[in-house]
Structures are given as C-alpha cells and as structure tokens.
Amino acid sequence: MRRGQTNFYKLKISTILLMPILIFIQSVTVNSIKKFISQLLPKNRCTDDAVCTMNQIKISFPTSPYLKVILFILISGFFGCRNQTTNTSVIEATNVVDQNLPKVVATTSVLCDLTKQIAENTINLTCLIPSNQFPQIYQPTAEDGDALEQANLILYNGYNLEPQLIKQINTTKNSASKIAVGQIAVPKPQQFTVNGRRVNNPYIWHNPKNAIRMLDVINSNLNKLEPSNRTIYNENTKRIKGELTQLDNWIKLKIATIPRNKRKLVTTNNAMDYYTKAYGIPSVTLGSEAQATDQRVKNLVQYIQKSNVPTIFADMSDTSTVMVSIATEAEVNLSQRQLYTQGLGEAISDGDTYQNMMVANTRTIVEGLGGTYLIFKPKAQN
Structure with missing residues (x-):
C-alpha cells in the first residue's frame, strides 16, 4: 500500500470516529455560525436594521451533514488560531524581565509610582506594600525579604510609616543604599498626638510640594545607581515636577470654589x-x-x-x-x-x-x- 493511500485511510477512519462529536457540536453552534456569516454580508440585504433576522437574510446552509461539519471545522480553526495567538502575546509581554537591569525596591505605592515615572523601564522595580493597605500594620513576607536582600537600591518613606519593613531594612545584610525618602525630603515634618505624645506625621506626599522634593531624592539616587541613564532621569524628573506644580495650583483654585x-x-x-x-x-x-x-x-x-x-x-x-x-x-x-x-x-x-x-x-x-x-x-x- 502506498504512503499516500495509508494517510488517506487514516484520515478517513479519524473522520468517522470524530463525526458524531462534530455533528453534535455543529448542531449547538449553528446559530453562532449563522450570525458570524450574516455579519460578513452587505447590510443592504436587510430591509430594516432593527428587525433584521436570519430569515430575512435568507442564508442557505448546506443540507449535507458532512458539509456542515467541514464548515464548522474551518470556522473553528480560524477563531482558534486567533485566540491562541492573542493569549500567547499577552503572556510574553507581561513576563519580560531584564535580569541585567539594577534591582530597586520601593516600600510604598507612592514611592513605587514616583520611581517608575522617573526610571521608566531602566530598572527592575519591586513594590512591597500593596495599594490601599495600612503601611503601619503591614507584615513583610518572605518574598519581601528576598527582594530586600537582592536589591541594588532600597527606597522607603521613613518617619515610622512602615515600621516592620523599616526594621527588616535596617537588619538586612545587603550593603545597598537604603534611602528614607520622606525623611530626607521633609526634614521638619508636621506632628500629631498619639496616646499623649507627639509623633512625626509620615504622610508627607499629600502636599505636592513635598512630592516634588521626594522626586529630587529619588532622582539623585537613581543617578548614582545608573549614571548612564542620567539624561532620562533628569528629563523625566523635570517634566513630572512641572506637572506637580500645575497640580498644586489647580488644587488651590478648586478649593477656593x-x-x-x-x-x-x-x-x-x-x-x-x-x-x-x-x-x-x-x-x-x-x-x-x-x-x-x-x-x-x-x-x-x-x-x-x-x-x-x-x-x-x-x-x-x-x-x-x-x-x-x-x-x-x-x-x-x-x-x-x-x-x-x-x-x-x-x-x-x-x-x-x-x-x-x-x-x-x-x-x-x-x-x-x-x-x-x-x-x-x-x-x-x-
């Protein structure tokens, strides 16, 4: 028996075995197929868009079950290929990490965002405290500890905003620079009373002028970490500071209303x-x-x-x-x-x-x- 004949008989046997399943699937999805084909036809086939139906379009489907199965396979293959390609590209795009880039760790979401805006994709940035969690009661995870040990630069707020993380940062054996961005940016913070004693208010970023100072601290340390990207960091910092100055003025105008x-x-x-x-x-x-x-x-x-x-x-x-x-x-x-x-x-x-x-x-x-x-x-x- 020739090789071509062997393949033909294999295909025929496979088709016979799969036929009941395919016919069942086709019967379930025929309406979907009709809808798909109707979208490919000219709109003027319908006399009234509001009541356009498959009966008005008069699509003639093949009566042979074999032809129906073939049609189903062709369309399913078309959509299957499209979905597979899309999902793969998304996964690849979200998992690309350049291990050669310097590793920077930021404790809070505010620090993380400001750092990201300055550095763009020139660093591997790890953000520890999830958004909308109280930094004061956040408990570091094992993954946080690993990130701190491997970091080339550690940025934290200070003023006891994230006490458990600060404790871990101070005890890590990592020799990387550990920068208390908030404390450096605002050396004389506001205070409030807790249980009869005055404590420093760590929420300095709620004044855009303080956030501008935080940008300067972050930019300075990124320049030390990666001098080759100095131009990118400086230009981004200048642009963001301009935005925050406009934001500050805008807030004043809105509060005045x-x-x-x-x-x-x-x-x-x-x-x-x-x-x-x-x-x-x-x-x-x-x-x-x-x-x-x-x-x-x-x-x-x-x-x-x-x-x-x-x-x-x-x-x-x-x-x-x-x-x-x-x-x-x-x-x-x-x-x-x-x-x-x-x-x-x-x-x-x-x-x-x-x-x-x-x-x-x-x-x-x-x-x-x-x-x-x-x-x-x-x-x-x-």
Whole structure:
C-alpha cells in the first residue's frame, strides 16, 4: 500500500470516529455560525436594521451533514488560531524581565509610582506594600525579604510609616543604599498626638510640594545607581515636577470654589493634615479606631453640628462603621467617594498614580463640600 493511500485511510477512519462529536457540536453552534456569516454580508440585504433576522437574510446552509461539519471545522480553526495567538502575546509581554537591569525596591505605592515615572523601564522595580493597605500594620513576607536582600537600591518613606519593613531594612545584610525618602525630603515634618505624645506625621506626599522634593531624592539616587541613564532621569524628573506644580495650583483654585463657611474637612485620621495645611482647610479627625472612644465620637458629632459641615469623609482603607454612625447622628452626608490616604488606589481605580490620586482626593473634597470640580489637564511643557 502506498504512503499516500495509508494517510488517506487514516484520515478517513479519524473522520468517522470524530463525526458524531462534530455533528453534535455543529448542531449547538449553528446559530453562532449563522450570525458570524450574516455579519460578513452587505447590510443592504436587510430591509430594516432593527428587525433584521436570519430569515430575512435568507442564508442557505448546506443540507449535507458532512458539509456542515467541514464548515464548522474551518470556522473553528480560524477563531482558534486567533485566540491562541492573542493569549500567547499577552503572556510574553507581561513576563519580560531584564535580569541585567539594577534591582530597586520601593516600600510604598507612592514611592513605587514616583520611581517608575522617573526610571521608566531602566530598572527592575519591586513594590512591597500593596495599594490601599495600612503601611503601619503591614507584615513583610518572605518574598519581601528576598527582594530586600537582592536589591541594588532600597527606597522607603521613613518617619515610622512602615515600621516592620523599616526594621527588616535596617537588619538586612545587603550593603545597598537604603534611602528614607520622606525623611530626607521633609526634614521638619508636621506632628500629631498619639496616646499623649507627639509623633512625626509620615504622610508627607499629600502636599505636592513635598512630592516634588521626594522626586529630587529619588532622582539623585537613581543617578548614582545608573549614571548612564542620567539624561532620562533628569528629563523625566523635570517634566513630572512641572506637572506637580500645575497640580498644586489647580488644587488651590478648586478649593477656593468651596464656600468659606463649608470649608472644613472631617476625616478618620491625620493622614490628610499636609493637604489641609497646604490649602488652608480647617480639619478635625476622629483618630484611629482604637482612639474612637464614646466621648471622642460625641465631641466630633457636636463639632459637625455647630460647624455647618455638609459632608464628612472616610478613608479608603477604613473598614469600620464609626463614620457611618457619626454621619447618621450628626445628620450630615458621608461621602460616597472615599479618600486615598494610605497610598495609591488599585490599578483600575481613579487613584492609580500619584497625580491621579491627588486629583481624585481633591474631587472628593470639593464636590462633597459644595465646590466646583473641573478635570485637571496638565499643559505640555517646553
């Protein structure tokens, strides 16, 4: 028997064995096939787009089950190839890592984003604390420890924002530079009282002027790490600083639209203190859940009622119901839009970058207190 004849009989046997399965699949998917073919036909085959149906199109399908199976195989193969190609390209695109690039670790989402904006794809950047998690209670993982040991540069906020990570950073045997970006950028931070003692406020990034100083610290250390990319880092830093200057001016204009008698911010904690001081907004905070005693809650309710505050604001990371109770008792609105205080938002949120986070918080405050919000669009710089 010839080789060609052997292959023919093999194909014939395979077709016979697969035929019942293919006919069943074809019967289930025939409507889908019809719909697909109808989309390929000229639209003028239908007299009325709103009621265009397969009966009006008058597609003539082959009556032979063998021809139907062949048609099904051809179309399935077409779509199968397309899907396989698309999925493969996505996987390859998301897994490309250049192991020759310097390894940089950033503890917080804010530091991570600012570093990414400056360095672009010139480093391997590892971000430790996920978005919208409290840095103060974050517990380092084994993977975090490995990243810190292998890093060529470690960037952290400081001022005890991420205490467990700072402890691990200080005890690592890695000789890489360990930079407390927040402490260097703002050597004289604001303070607040916790359990009767004054502590440094670590949330310095809520003032864009402080974020600009953070950019300078990050840029300086990236230049030391990778001098060959100095031009990229310096140009990106200059551009981002220009955007943040525009953002700062925009926030001032938006806050000014809030009626003066309503310009008060009531929130859950002190994270927004840098923001309120920068833009002249009186603020009152409840404090942490542990500090939310009955007397403290009562005092806050009385303040809200006397101050004509229209809306109070919860933290994006706050899962307690205390603010709901306060809003109900004080008979004011609790903003449906929560504030990003502990870091950036998730990748699909309106606070996924530093700039977007500041815009989102400003929108939440301005709209909640009766001001006028307009979209922030930074102008291109020369």
